[in-house]
Amino acid sequence: MKSKKIGVNTICTHVGEVKDTQFQGAISPLFMSSSYQYDGVDVKRYPRYFNTPNQEALCKKVAALENAEAGLIFGSGMAAVSTTMLAFLHKGDHVVLQKTLYGGTYNFVVEEFHKFGIEYTFTNGFSRNDFTSAIQDNTKVIFIETPSNPLMLITDLEMITSIAKDRGLITMIDNTFASPINQNPIDFGIDICIHSATKYMGGHSDICAGAVAASQEHIDTIWNIAKNLGGSLSDHTIWLLERSMKTMxxxxxxxxxxxxxxxxxxxxxxxxxxxxxxxxxxxxxxxxxxxxxxxxxxxxxxxxxxxxxxxxxxxxxxxxxxxxxxxxxxxxxxxxxxxxxxxxxxxxxxxxxxxxxxxxxxxxxxxxxxxxxxxxxxxxxxxxxxxx
Missing domain, CATH: 3.90.1150.10 (Aspartate Aminotransferase, domain 1)
Incomplete structure (x- = not known):
C-alpha cells in the first residue's frame, strides 16, 4: 500500500490551500467570480467546468486524503454518485451493486437506469460468489458501499478488487461513512472513491457537497459528463468546505x-x-x-x-x-x-x-x-x- 509523505492532519490543514499572494493571509482567499478572462490566459475558467481557483485547490486536498491522483467536487453526494456512474455506464451496459446501499443511490438506479438502457443487478449478499454470480457479459462496473448505511455491514475491498481486475471492471465505492480518515479504498485497488462531502468532510451540518477521487484518467472521464450535467458547487461553499476539512x-x-x-x-x-x-x-x-x-x-x-x-x-x-x-x-x-x-x-x-x-x-x-x-x-x- 501507499504511505502518505506527510501526516493526515497536515494534509487536512495545508494541502489544497489557495495562496494569498496579495496580502499573505493565513487562510485561502475566496474568489467569488463566475466570469473570468478567456483570452491570453493559461486556464479558461468557468464554474461549471470545475476549474475556478477554489474548486481546483480543494480537489487537490480530496485527492491527497484518498491517495489519489485527482479529484472533483460536486454540489451534493448524489451529484457525485450519479455523474460518476453515468460517466462509465452507457446503453446496453450492466452494473453490479452491493445488496445494501444508501436509499438515494438505490432509488437513482431503479428509477433512472431504465431510461438510459442500463441494466443492473443487486447482489444477494456480500460473499465472493454473491458478486461473481451477478456479473454478466455486459457488466462494466461494480459499485459498493462500506460500511453500509445504515446497518454498518462491511464489504471486503481486496475481494472486490480481485474480482474486478480479473474481468477488467471498474470499481466504485461510496466511502462516506468511513471518511478518508478511517479508510482509503484506493490503497486496496478500488478505482473510484465517492463521498457525500456534506457529512464528515463538512462536519458541521451547514453545507451540501459531494466529492470524487480517482486516477487522472478516470477523473477526466467523469469531468467530460460533469460539465454537461452541471453539478458544480458554488465557490463560497467550496471555501466553507475547505475550512471545515482542516479539522476533519x-x-x-x-x-x-x-x-x-x-x-x-x-x-x-x-x-x-x-x-x-x-x-x-x-x-x-x-x-x-x-x-x-x-x-x-x-x-x-x-x-x-x-x-x-x-x-x-x-x-x-x-x-x-x-x-x-x-x-x-x-x-x-x-x-x-x-x-x-x-x-x-x-x-x-x-x-x-x-x-x-x-x-x-x-x-x-x-x-x-x-x-x-x-x-x-x-x-x-x-x-x-x-x-x-
Missing amino acids: ALRVKAQNKNAKKLAKWLDAHDLIQKVYYPGLKNHPDHNVAKKQMRGYTGMLSFELIESINANDFMKALKLIKQSMSLAGVESTILSPAETSHALLSAEERKKQGISDGLLRFSVGIEEPKDLIEDIEQALASVVKKELV
Whole structure:
C-alpha cells in the first residue's frame, strides 16, 4: 500500500490551500467570480467546468486524503454518485451493486437506469460468489458501499478488487461513512472513491457537497459528463468546505472514540435488542473491518426491544437531536425508514434488513458520559410512560 509523505492532519490543514499572494493571509482567499478572462490566459475558467481557483485547490486536498491522483467536487453526494456512474455506464451496459446501499443511490438506479438502457443487478449478499454470480457479459462496473448505511455491514475491498481486475471492471465505492480518515479504498485497488462531502468532510451540518477521487484518467472521464450535467458547487461553499476539512481528522478521531464507547455500552444494555457497529468484536464483519479500516467511524445503528416505541424514545432525548443527515460535531439520531430509506418501499426495506424500529445514531464530539445520560433518561421516560 501507499504511505502518505506527510501526516493526515497536515494534509487536512495545508494541502489544497489557495495562496494569498496579495496580502499573505493565513487562510485561502475566496474568489467569488463566475466570469473570468478567456483570452491570453493559461486556464479558461468557468464554474461549471470545475476549474475556478477554489474548486481546483480543494480537489487537490480530496485527492491527497484518498491517495489519489485527482479529484472533483460536486454540489451534493448524489451529484457525485450519479455523474460518476453515468460517466462509465452507457446503453446496453450492466452494473453490479452491493445488496445494501444508501436509499438515494438505490432509488437513482431503479428509477433512472431504465431510461438510459442500463441494466443492473443487486447482489444477494456480500460473499465472493454473491458478486461473481451477478456479473454478466455486459457488466462494466461494480459499485459498493462500506460500511453500509445504515446497518454498518462491511464489504471486503481486496475481494472486490480481485474480482474486478480479473474481468477488467471498474470499481466504485461510496466511502462516506468511513471518511478518508478511517479508510482509503484506493490503497486496496478500488478505482473510484465517492463521498457525500456534506457529512464528515463538512462536519458541521451547514453545507451540501459531494466529492470524487480517482486516477487522472478516470477523473477526466467523469469531468467530460460533469460539465454537461452541471453539478458544480458554488465557490463560497467550496471555501466553507475547505475550512471545515482542516479539522476533519481531529473530529473524526474523536467521533470514532465516542462511538466505540457508546456501542459497547448500548450492546450491554437490557433495553437494547441489537447494535450494529463494526468496532464490536461480535459484529459479523469485525475482522474484515479491522483489516481495511483504521477506525470504525462515528456511525452506529441499534434496535430497541420491541416493547419500546422508537419514535417516543427519540422524542424523549434532550441532548441528542432527532435530525436528518449525519456526521456533524453534534450527535443526531433518526429512523432510516422515515428518512434516508423512505424512498424504498416497505418490502424493499425489509429485504435490506431495515426495520421500522431501527435507529441510526451519528455520534458527535460531546462527552460520552453526557450522551449516555441522555439515552438513559430517554429510556427511563419511555418505560415509565408505557407502565402508566
